[in-house]
Amino acid sequence: MKKVTQVICSVLLVVLMCNCTGKFEDFNSNPYQPPTLNSRLLFAQLITCMSSTEENPAQRNITFWAGPFGGMLTPSSSWSRSQHFYTYNVDDNWNKWSVDWYFKNFYPNYFSIERFSEASGHYYALAKIMRVHIMQIIATMQGPLPYSKVESGQYSVAYDNEETAWKAMIDDLDYSIGVLTALMNTDPSFNELTTEDRIYKGDYKKWIKFANSLKLRIAIRISNAVPEYAQKRAEEAVSHPYGVMDSNDCDAYDDISATNYKNGLASVNSWGEVRANACIVSFMNGYKDPRCESYFTKSSVSSEYDYIGVRSGIQGITTSMFSAYSTVKVETKTPMLIFNAAEVAFLRAEGALKKWNMGGTAEDFYKEGIRLSFNERGVSGADAYIANTTNVPADYACPLNSAYNYTNPCKLPVAWDKTGPNADEDNLQRILTQKMIANFPIGNETWADFRRTGYPAVFPAHDNLSTQGVTKERQQRRLRFSEDEYSSNEANVTEACSFLSNGQDTDATDLWWAKKN
Secondary structure, eight states, X not given: OHHHHHHHHXXXXXXXXXXXXXXXXXXXXXXXXXXXXXXXXXXXXXXXHHHTOSHHHHIIIIIISHHHHTTSEEEOOOTTOSOOGGGTOOOHHHHHHHHHHHHHHHHHHHHHHHHHHTSOHHHHHXXXXXXXXXXXXXXXXXXXXXXXXXXXXXXXXXXXXXXXXXXXXXXXXXXXXXXXXXXXHHOTTOOOOTTTOXXXXXXXXXXXXXXXXXXXXXXXXXXXXXXXXXXXHHHHHHHSXXXXXXXXXXXXXXXXXXXXXXXXXXXXXXXXXEEEBHHHHHHHHHHTOTXXXXXXXOOSSOSSOSOOOBOSOOTTOOXXXXXXXXXXXXXXTOOEEEEOHHHHHHHHHHHXXXXXXXXXXXXXXXXXXXXXXXXXXXXOOHHHHHHOSSOOOOOBOOSXXXXXXXXXXXXXXXXXXXXXXXXXXXXXXXXXXXXXXXXXXXXXXXXXXXXXXXXXXXXXXXSOOOSSOOOTTTOOOOOOOOHHHHHXXXXXXXXXXXXXXXXXXXXXXXXXXXXXX
């Protein structure tokens, strides 16, 4: 609550600084320029929501649910409770934090920009892109959400069903892409956010690529539910004149180097409350992946591997139990990953595998995704890695306790194979496995891919303490609606439950787009 109050106060301060009447003078005669704004200052807070730079949001959004569900990170403390996200049995008080934090920290600033800009111009277009990025995370977590009817800071409104929400997000991206494209075509050198924009320093051409890439991500996400619509939207994204993120120059990182912010994950790491997940480390160990050195710290507990992760979902885990195991290699000023070009290449690879026109072949985009990831991490040897037909993901052998061992179900080498009896299915698994590795430490996309396709082979929680029907085979399917949503918006939340596939607000309920696994 203290954090929310601080954000609201900062918004009010900017309102007073800008103009007491709420009206602003036009800036020159540029039709894409909104009224004069000091609301540029608010973009820093929007970016903070995108990356979760602050330590407690980073712990919740990166390590509590996305980390274990996506096989990336393992929370290594019980925090005076024995049941958490990672055992599929989080209590209601903790369940609310992820969704509630995004709404309460993002929207006050967003609606201030909307009001100051009179819902027009390039600032508003950029804010809408950021809104879609945040809300697609929430839709991926819980399903139905208030979206199209949220306005003027009012959140206790009717929920959209999932199809409506996802399509509305694409419509918002189209609006923003149109506004920014017209501005860049009119004034290619236009730039007003060199300081406030910690991601692209005000380069709107890159923001257009980001928006097109986000549109492609959403299209792939919902492709099993509405295949023709998804194909049309994905092909629009890649064929746009500015295209999608296709080089590491377009990688979206929150650059906190010149700010007072710390890398939130670094803070959690310094507390000893996060370890590398056994899943991703086992994949990379088996592949002899040279990116390990840039991702993880070395372990001192194994004679076979330099890097050893920890199984997620160990009931009663403490920080001391696995203190000698690998953790995240991150410093206080390490930029925080939001979205990278490697993921976009893998999205295009999957689209091409579906026979969509992605501008190239699935195999070429798969290889390009790996090369982009190696380059992003400053690692050599991509071509040899891509060509390897021998190395396969390793099983997990826990030096501390063999009870935590796990046999990796994936036995595919990295090398693309178009001749096997199950070539398309195997290559889809390859694409999503390498996408997982390239996205470290962001687990949200991997969790979505697993629910949507069954790939990559995310290791389940060691201890399944679910009381809502979550199984180790299918794993956690969503986050249920929070207590706060019920207490502040009960009638609309109750209606939203009817939008779910089985009408039940549980962690085991499938989302609309999760059609296969």
